[in-house]
Amino acid sequence: MQIGRFLLKDTPSSLFSDKIFDICWHFNQSLDIINTPEEAIEIACLNLQAGQKAKSAMADQVAIKYLEFARACLPIDHWQREYDLSLEIYKEMIETLFLTGHFEQVEKRAEVLLQETVTILDKIKIFEILIQLYMVKNQMGKALDTALQVLDMLGVSLDPYPPEEFSVEKLSTLGKMTAPHHLAAMRILNFAISPSYTVAPELYPRLVFTMVRLSAEYGNSAFLHLAIRILPYSSVVYSGI
The missing domain is CATH 1.25.40 (Serine Threonine Protein Phosphatase 5, Tetratricopeptide repeat)
Structure with a gap:
């Protein structure tokens, strides 16, 4: 000592x-x-x-x-x-x-x-780890349910329709997303995409639409680029539901 x-x-x-x-x-x-x-x-x-x-x-x-x-x-x-x-x-x-x-x-x-x-922001990191844990254990339903629970806690509802107007060019006009709640929502939406594709494909496009909408309203983040890449496919999936 x-x-x-x-x-x-x-x-x-x-x-x-x-x-x-x-x-x-x-x-x-x-x-x-x-x-x-x-x-x-x-x-x-x-x-x-x-x-x-x-x-x-x-x-x-x-x-x-x-x-x-x-x-x-x-x-x-x-x-x-x-x-x-x-x-x-x-x-x-x-x-x-x-x-x-x-x-x-x-x-x-x-x-x-x-x-x-x-606070919910104090809990976010733990929920993120739990979602990843459930995915590693192939408990996709549990992973998705947890993600949806967290989105509800963050006050984020899933968009039922694709964005009416959004282009790749618009990315350059977006400011940077800075609000912790919005960034947390984007991370959770990103985590939810993989399990949704497996256990609830009808939610898959809605998750992507929501990522695009949050970005259009609150700014650009690293997760928007993923959403833009899979947005066309998500729209196709949506049209087939």
Whole structure:
């Protein structure tokens, strides 16, 4: 613990990222002798940083260990006292567990996080991971149902008809989509396309029409290009329904 405190205090900011694993290692050997709640939160933040660094280096199993240490440092009432930090730790943990194939743990942790999170935007990342998880497990109906549930929570209804006027040329006139709610809706619509094609083909064109409509109203995003590419096919599918 003393060595960890020394390294934390004396490591120059330019070397901090390189030393984060060493600093955390010394702290993590003696978590039972943490002096104050403030120090526990500080160590939780350090382990979160270490976990994120390991994850970015594709060392996912190492990342899980640091994130577990980060979670262990949180107080019992951490959702009330340290909401933002708790949210970040849990989101990183769930995503890393998904990447390493710990699907049962993903669902358990996601259930906790969805109960504790306050806003729909705080829940979005977890829903995105769950939709991908269901797709990996070939539970396409469950993936689509989850996506539709989230769209409803975002206040987005599916367009029943193709856009009357929209061209590729219009892309250049669109501003950039910036509103978090609209970007979240575009991501969920994008995730919903694949399972809809399998289990509810009648919804497939409506998802694409909705992506185009949101883009026309609120701006361009990376997902619009996909919608434009498959819009002609979606219109053909729509005409055959």
